[in-house]
Amino acid sequence: MIHRILPHATACIAGDAIILLDVRQDRYFRVPSQSVELMAAWLRDRHTSPPPAVEQLLRANGIARTGDPEYSHAVGETVRIPTDLLSPCWRTAEADARYSSVATAVASTWLSLRLRALQPVLTDHAHVTSPRRPIDSRYLNDRCATFARSRPYSPFPRNCLLDTLSLDRWLGEDARDCRIVFGVTAAPFTAHCWLQSPHTVLNDSYDHVSRYTPILTA
Structure with missing residues (x-):
């Protein structure tokens, strides 16, 4: 499941980790282990505003900045990888x-x-x-x-x-x-x-x- 938390930032749960992709900064960011449970709960519960600790984490890493639009992580997308093979x-x-x-x-x-x-x-x-x-x-x-x-x-x-x-x-x-x-x-x-x-x-x-x-x- 892909969670779009901002227009330029998406998140996914990969195994026991949460990875963010910020295309504005051209970088991936792994959520620290101590914050994974809180971030996962926010993504799962789909509240508009993140908990203060998550907000601080996003701002400290430049993912969220003053002037950005409201968070939109409630928009989730499941991507199916097609299994058909290319023809000869x-x-x-x-x-x-x-x-x-x-x-x-x-x-x-x-x-x-x-x-x-x-x-x-x-x-x-x-x-x-x-x-x-x-x-x-x-x-x-x-x-x-x-x-x-x-x-x-x-x-x-x-x-x-x-x-x-x-x-x-x-x-x-x-x-x-x-x-x-x-x-x-x-x-x-x-x-x-x-x-x-x-x-x-x-x-x-x-x-x-x-x-x-x-x-x-x-």
């Missing part, structure tokens, strides 16, 4: 003349991440379910295969954030029903992100991403 076209699609367009998408995304905070970058990439006819899954898989086979021709090192945002950018309107998902593990702490359609994880495997507890979608 993942292995056979040709990465023809699209090498240059993929390289452009990766370069522009890399530059955007270097110059801007994560929050406005994600705002640019936000998708909502479209009333238009869903994209055919085989066509979408074919496009993702083209991206994957073209990606090595871009000089920027791979990482999940850059590659996920680049794929989303390159797909453009074809990604209108897709979601960028951020996930975390608590012990040890790791963070990951991926792009998924309603039916398929597009740039990773279910076995890998299912290890993570979703903390944010865009």
Whole structure:
């Protein structure tokens, strides 16, 4: 369950830990063990205002600041990770003349991440379910295969954030029903992100991403 406590901050319970993601500060924050029970009770009970100790914790770490809107952690979202596998076209699609367009998408995304905070970058990439006819899954898989086979021709090192945002950018309107998902593990702490359609994880495997507890979608 993802709890959005502020427009820029979400929380999830991962095992015995509570992890926060603050996209305004581009950072993850693990709630200290002595505050986990109090924070969990606040999220569970869905009161608008946090207990004073939780409020102090959020402000001390810059997650909540003067002028921020009211807390909205009552808005919870459950994210389902699709289990369908990519079709065989993942292995056979040709990465023809699209090498240059993929390289452009990766370069522009890399530059955007270097110059801007994560929050406005994600705002640019936000998708909502479209009333238009869903994209055919085989066509979408074919496009993702083209991206994957073209990606090595871009000089920027791979990482999940850059590659996920680049794929989303390159797909453009074809990604209108897709979601960028951020996930975390608590012990040890790791963070990951991926792009998924309603039916398929597009740039990773279910076995890998299912290890993570979703903390944010865009």
